[in-house]
Amino acid sequence: MIRLQRARRSSAWAPSPSRTNYPGEIRPAAEAPRVGRAYRGCMEPTRTAIVTGASRGLGLALARNLSARGWNVVVDARDPDALAAAHSSFAAPGRTVALAGDVADPLHRRALVAAASNLGGLHVLVNNASALGPSPLPPLAELDTAAFEAILATNTVAPLALIREALPLLEAASGRILNITSDAAVEGYEGWGGYGASKAALEQLSNVLAAERPGLRVYWVDPGDMRTQMHQEAFPGEDISDRPPPEESVPGLVDLIEGDRPSGRYQARALVAAGAAR
Helix, strand or coil, rough: CCCCCCCCCHHHHHHHCCCCCCCCEEEECCCCCCCCECCEEEECCCEEECCCCCCCCCHHHHHHHHHCCCCCCEEEEECHHHHHHHHHHHCCCCCEEECCCCCCCHHHHHHHHHHHHHHHCEEEEECCCCCCCCCCCCCHCCCCCHHHHHHHHHHCCCCCCCCHHHHHHHHCCCCEEEECHHHHHCCCCCHHHHHHHHHHHHHHHHHHHHHCCCCCCEEEEEEECCCCCHHHHHCCCCCCCCCCHHHHHHHHHHHHHHCCCEEEEEHHHHHHHHHCCC
């Protein structure tokens, strides 16, 4: 059983020889202790984020950005090989942890939070991992009940369960939660009933959580259409090259992660446009 540790307040930390090996962990070839970054001769406080579904698409783009900005990052994905390849593209030794596993698995969720605790605490949780469901997308009347339950398990139940697991660390840091949603949560697109319903439920969970936990910032964020594998699976055989890459949505997420906006629903690229207009 992995026990959560209290968030360390010290700016100096060195890995213990008995450091926990988390289930599914993918470690860089070399590790070096580093929990802050030099800034004008001193060390900035360490910030740690969990980003789920980070082997590709928006999760990978965000994890790369945060790592480059000096964040500690804990990432996951179900495919260990894809996660290892993704992790090698942004891993900063001693500051990133990659754990292969399914967010629907309670033990995996516990390992993610324990890894963040080992890095010094948790400041941001990004629930990005999502399941589209059957491809091509079927009409609601043809959506298999078991398939719908699997979509809900990944897109709605798992994010809430991970939030519950992470709450002690997040509240200790007055942290932030970003739940990645979709315009399919609020629009009636044919074929998107299962996915859209799961994201609509996630939005309302976020809305209620923001009311119940005013000490946290809770954001539910629509990143917009993106040129990703999931989007391609939603439109098999179609050309989606006109969609923007996920990297174009990342600045809006960073605005929420590092800015001072109140809890609420946001569109990532609208935040980017608003920032450019200032």
